[in-house]
Amino acid sequence: MRDSFLPFSPPLIGEEEIQEVVDTLRSEWITTGPKTKEFERRFQEFLGAPGALALNSCTAALHTALVTLGIGPGDEVITTPHTFAATANVIEHVGARPVFVDVEPDTLNIDPSRIEAALTPRTRAIMPVHFAGHPADLDPIREIAQAHGLALIEDAAHALPARYRGQMIGSSRNPVAFSFYATKNLTTAEGGMLTGTPDFLAKAAVLALHGMTRDAWKRYGKEGSWYYEVTVPGFKYNMTDIQASLGLHQLRKLPEFHRRRREIAARYTAAFSEREELVVPVERPDVEHAWHLYVLRLNLSALTIDRARFIEELKQRNIGTSVHFIPVHLHPYYREKYGYRPEDFPVSYENYLRSISLPLHPGLSDRDVDDVIEAVLDVVREFRR
Numbered sequence: 001m002r003d004s005f006l007p008f009s010p011p012l013i014g015e016e017e018i019q020e021v022v023d024t025l026r027s028e029w030i031t032t033g034p035k036t037k038e039f040e041r042r043f044q045e046f047l048g049a050p051g052a053l054a055l056n057s058c059t060a061a062l063h064t065a066l067v068t069l070g071i072g073p074g075d076e077v078i079t080t081p082h083t084f085a086a087t088a089n090v091i092e093h094v095g096a097r098p099v100f101v102d103v104e105p106d107t108l109n110i111d112p113s114r115i116e117a118a119l120t121p122r123t124r125a126i127m128p129v130h131f132a133g134h135p136a137d138l139d140p141i142r143e144i145a146q147a148h149g150l151a152l153i154e155d156a157a158h159a160l161p162a163r164y165r166g167q168m169i170g171s172s173r174n175p176v177a178f179s180f181y182a183t184k185n186l187t188t189a190e191g192g193m194l195t196g197t198p199d200f201l202a203k204a205a206v207l208a209l210h211g212m213t214r215d216a217w218k219r220y221g222k223e224g225s226w227y228y229e230v231t232v233p234g235f236k237y238n239m240t241d242i243q244a245s246l247g248l249h250q251l252r253k254l255p256e257f258h259r260r261r262r263e264i265a266a267r268y269t270a271a272f273s274e275r276e277e278l279v280v281p282v283e284r285p286d287v288e289h290a291w292h293l294y295v296l297r298l299n300l301s302a303l304t305i306d307r308a309r310f311i312e313e314l315k316q317r318n319i320g321t322s323v324h325f326i327p328v329h330l331h332p333y334y335r336e337k338y339g340y341r342p343e344d345f346p347v348s349y350e351n352y353l354r355s356i357s358l359p360l361h362p363g364l365s366d367r368d369v370d371d372v373i374e375a376v377l378d379v380v381r382e383f384r385r
């Protein structure tokens, strides 16, 4: 057994990031400025996106996208219960109603075949999440959105970099929101990016900075002027140059990070796929998985312990894990407001009860990966039925 605890998902920050942050701190501009603009340019280029707007979180990006689209009270937005609460919270923030649609049993992404039954005359948008980094089945979702005049907003917090049918997630014209939270595939500590068309992002940028028609960088620069107008009561969602300093170097390293994530996922799958007590994650042939999470599912009927005990046993073997996610409809706010029962979305609920996210990040050594594999197989051997 391992003698030191293996944390679930620490960030991987190098000397380059540290030096760039120091350089920013020593400069005369620490908030949104030249480094944020450079990060936006490079991110857009990396994805082949029509445009990119750096913000202070993915939650801010999703919220700004909804407001930019004019979605508000009386409207409904279709999304998945199998996600982090932020996906649904932003729909509440604009006064609209999140309408959950259950997930596919293999990918745990929103099930396109169930969306049409959830449409009402009030439906305005569909918000799929690329769970764990596996792209949602976008073609049928786009078809439904087009047929019913609905907006499509992607929660791509896990999907960097990922491809659906050859197309990079974030390269399409609809709004797509990325997260740079500490545990995500690219981190700026806190941060996010909204991609979409330049026209859409120009409106979103005004909303994301107080509703002001000129941003502070231009106002205080040499060519700037003191005059601005507030056209709408906007938010304070801008990214700082300190965050962008991290992002610039994380983005350079992203292809190597992704290669390593893929390699680790393949090692886990090779070790676990033959065990009847375990179900390994899928990667459909028409996608490229971002491998943000490695969600191992337990075949509970083949084990004498539940998921909570399995996690406890791994912890005793010095392996840190997590659970993604507690389905949104189980949280008291949503349960009480909308009267949900756990079984209302049975695929999401049943998979929640048997999911464990294993450590998956580029800082893991081969030895660490072997330790995780050994610990999981040891628990299985001890508690198989």
Ligand SMILES: *Cc1c(COP(=O)(O)O)cnc(C)c1O
Pocket: 056, 057, 058, 059, 060, 083, 084, 086, 087, 129, 155, 157, 158, 178, 179, 180, 181, 191, 192
């Ligand atoms: C992390 C996460 C978010 C929120 O990202 P922030 O940058 O922390 O706001 C949204 N959706 C999903 C699916 C996430 O995992």
